[in-house]
Amino acid sequence: xxxxxxxxxxxxxxxxxxxxxxxxxxxxxxxxxxxxxxxxxxxxxxxxxxxxxxxxxxxxxxxxxxxxxxxxxxxxxxxxxxxxxxxxxxxxxxxxxxxxxxxxxxxxxxxxxxxxxxxxxxxxxxxxxxxxxxxxxxxxxxxxxxxxxxxxxxxxxxxxxxxxxxxxxxxxxxxxxxxxxxxxxxxxxxxxxxxxxxxxxxxxxxxxxxxxxxxxxxxxxxxxxxxxxxxxxxxxxxxxxxxxxxxxxxxxxxxxxxxxxxxxxxxxxxxxxxxxxxxxxxxxxxxxxxxxxxxxxxxxxxxxxxxxxxxxxxxxxxxxxxxxxxxxxxxxxxxxxxxxxxxxxxxxxxxxxxxxxxxxxxxxxxxxxxx
Numbered sequence: 001x002x003x004x005x006x007x008x009x010x011x012x013x014x015x016x017x018x019x020x021x022x023x024x025x026x027x028x029x030x031x032x033x034x035x036x037x038x039x040x041x042x043x044x045x046x047x048x049x050x051x052x053x054x055x056x057x058x059x060x061x062x063x064x065x066x067x068x069x070x071x072x073x074x075x076x077x078x079x080x081x082x083x084x085x086x087x088x089x090x091x092x093x094x095x096x097x098x099x100x101x102x103x104x105x106x107x108x109x110x111x112x113x114x115x116x117x118x119x120x121x122x123x124x125x126x127x128x129x130x131x132x133x134x135x136x137x138x139x140x141x142x143x144x145x146x147x148x149x150x151x152x153x154x155x156x157x158x159x160x161x162x163x164x165x166x167x168x169x170x171x172x173x174x175x176x177x178x179x180x181x182x183x184x185x186x187x188x189x190x191x192x193x194x195x196x197x198x199x200x201x202x203x204x205x206x207x208x209x210x211x212x213x214x215x216x217x218x219x220x221x222x223x224x225x226x227x228x229x230x231x232x233x234x235x236x237x238x239x240x241x242x243x244x245x246x247x248x249x250x251x252x253x254x255x256x257x258x259x260x261x262x263x264x265x266x267x268x269x270x271x272x273x274x275x276x277x278x279x280x281x282x283x284x285x286x287x288x289x290x291x292x293x294x295x296x297x298x299x300x301x302x303x304x305x306x307x308x309x310x311x312x313x314x315x316x317x318x319x320x321x322x323x324x325x326x327x328x329x330x331x332x333x334x335x336x337x338x339x340x341x342x343x344x345x346x347x348x349x350x351x352x353x354x355x356x357x358x359x360x361x362x363x364x365x366x367x368x369x370x371x
Contacts, residue, residue, distance in 0.1 A: 135334030191217030
């Protein structure tokens with residue numbers, strides 16, 4: 001056994017041990033972050049139903065329910081429900097989304113046990129993916145926002161006269177926006193495309209079967225594509241994203257960013273690019289996991305941070321320190337994962353270049369000597 005071979009074996013062993021140790025750190029962070037998610041869900045209930053400001057807001061009426069489809073069709077449904085009832089309905093929908101993520105394939109426990117890479121966005125249960133992806137997107141958004149503001153491009157922010165009603169507003173926004181930009185745009189166009197592709201297939205002919213395929217595509221695009229034997233993100237990575245899906249991802253993300261600025265509310269022009277980054281991530285997880293996935297990723301930015309911020313605004317003891325701790329935890333985890341992702345990509349690129357160079361040398365060495 002040569003010294004070079006021993007050195008290579010030692011390097012491989014150390015690399016595998018480092019990856020395994022890092023995976024354990026990542027899984028520990030995932031568990032900790034998930035614990036803070038569930039704590040924030042309970043905190044939201046407490047703030048609305050146990051604080052004086054929350055009880056005052058909960059007794060008010062919601063007169064209309066704003067909705068949006070296909071990015072541009074905005075309308076309202078008349079309502080007469082109390083804020084307390086409306087908030088609880090929103091809370092239950094989020095709880096249902098978490099349950100759907102937990103029960104979806106692959107199983108959560110299996111994903112935790114078998115996780116090897118620090119970020120595996122295509123082969124893991126979404127509850128393992130969510131804490132990793134959300135923190136990485138957070139770091140990307142903060143980094144982009146910092147760069148823009150250093151150049152004088154401001155992002156702005158939302159402000160509300162009543163902080164509890166503001167929390168209600170940002171908690172409801174993910175449902176409206178995901179219905180509009182992802183489900184009824186990406187999902188609908190994807191579904192119509194799949195129905196068109198199967199127009200000659202007797203198995204899918206008929207209005208009822210076509211409608212079932214369309215509904216499946218809007219609920220879970222990956223499932224609809226898999227039922228037709230097409231490539232999916234789960235089995236092919238990004239190659240499972242069709243050209244139509246890439247186009248709709250780009251268009252909806254751009255529109256998502258522009259809408260935040262155009263509709264006002266305190267956002268400035270810098271919000272366009274940061275919302276576009278978020279929109280790309282929201283569209284990707286929708287294509288991979290289905291309708292509940294972008295709702296939960298959107299929940300992270302709206303309800304999750306909103307609950308801790310509201311607790312701080314209402315002056316709960318220790319809430320301000322807790323809110324800052326939550327921000328540091330998520331930003332620190334996201335930075336760690338972002339660096340690991342960049343290093344992993346660079347290592348993969350370097351390995352591919354070495355393999356290509358080796359193949360070229362072998363090909364040259366095999367050529368006949370014509371001199």
